[in-house]
Amino acid sequence: MIDTHTHINTVPLLSDIDNIVSRANKNNVLHMIAVGMNKKANQQGILLSEKYPCIYAAIGLHPSDVNDEQLDIEQLEQQAKHNKVVAIGEIGIDLYWVKDNFVLQKEVFIKQIELALSVDLPVIIHSRNSANEIYDIVENYPSLRGVMHCYSENVELLDKFIDLGFYIGVGGIVTFKNAKEVIEIAKKTPLDRLLVETDAPYLAPVPYRGKTNEPAYTAYTLSKLAEIRGLTIAEMDRITTDNTVRLFTKMNIQKQTSL
Numbered sequence: 001m002i003d004t005h006t007h008i009n010t011v012p013l014l015s016d017i018d019n020i021v022s023r024a025n026k027n028n029v030l031h032m033i034a035v036g037m038n039k040k041a042n043q044q045g046i047l048l049s050e051k052y053p054c055i056y057a058a059i060g061l062h063p064s065d066v067n068d069e070q071l072d073i074e075q076l077e078q079q080a081k082h083n084k085v086v087a088i089g090e091i092g093i094d095l096y097w098v099k100d101n102f103v104l105q106k107e108v109f110i111k112q113i114e115l116a117l118s119v120d121l122p123v124i125i126h127s128r129n130s131a132n133e134i135y136d137i138v139e140n141y142p143s144l145r146g147v148m149h150c151y152s153e154n155v156e157l158l159d160k161f162i163d164l165g166f167y168i169g170v171g172g173i174v175t176f177k178n179a180k181e182v183i184e185i186a187k188k189t190p191l192d193r194l195l196v197e198t199d200a201p202y203l204a205p206v207p208y209r210g211k212t213n214e215p216a217y218t219a220y221t222l223s224k225l226a227e228i229r230g231l232t233i234a235e236m237d238r239i240t241t242d243n244t245v246r247l248f249t250k251m252n253i254q255k256q257t258s259l
């Protein structure tokens with residue numbers, strides 16, 4: 001299995017990183033992408049990717065960090081050349097926490113999309129109360145590839161993101177009893193567009209709901225996804241692993257035979 005979206009590059013997971021990585025590997029999570037949000041997390045993700053063969057990094061400025069940090073596109077461009085930096089992210093728009101800086105969020109998002117295109121990397125997109133705004137931007141970039149991470153809004157827009165070529169990241173919410181919309185999304189997304197992720201330390205799947213999430217719990221989400229689609233866990237693992245390798249072309253890993 002591959003955890004395509006985890007924040008092991010920040011506390012609390014970073015403080016216990018050796019154990020986090022070894023528990024993940026013991027639970028058959030053989031690769032993971034440490035997703036950045038700001039300079040500190042980006043740098044830390046790269047350091048982890050240099051220390052652990054199973055860790056890859058994504059770098060970017062998160063929409064919730066644009067008020068605290070200026071976008072340094074030159075630095076991101078430099079870091080993007082690193083052989084284990086596989087994506088620009090997470091980037092996007094978040095109109096849940098802060099709405100009044102929409103113009104700035106949009107500007108930072110667009111600059112990072114253009115960076116991703118220039119360095120030929122996929123994007124990892126964060127969307128909260130902003131699927132329409134994001135769609136209006138990304139539809140202008142037909143060669144952009146990427147994933148709508150932990151996508152949990154607007155089932156109607158799902159088809160349009162799929163038509164643009166986007167992948168859909170499914171996280172622990174799909175295991176929650178009341179997660180009608182995310183279950184619907186997991187049902188409707190074409191099999192060749194599904195990715196599995198934890199977004200750890202957030203959004204732990206059942207039976208760890210409410211606790212600190214970690215990459216080792218990827219299997220709970222994967223097995224729920226398999227159940228929803230009427231497949232075996234091994235089949236769903238193969239499908240989502242193939243999808244991950246197809247999207248994150250720099251991961252360059254052997255096809256897994258886990259599970």
Ligand code: NI
Nearest residue numbers: 005035090199
């Ligand atoms: Ni995240």
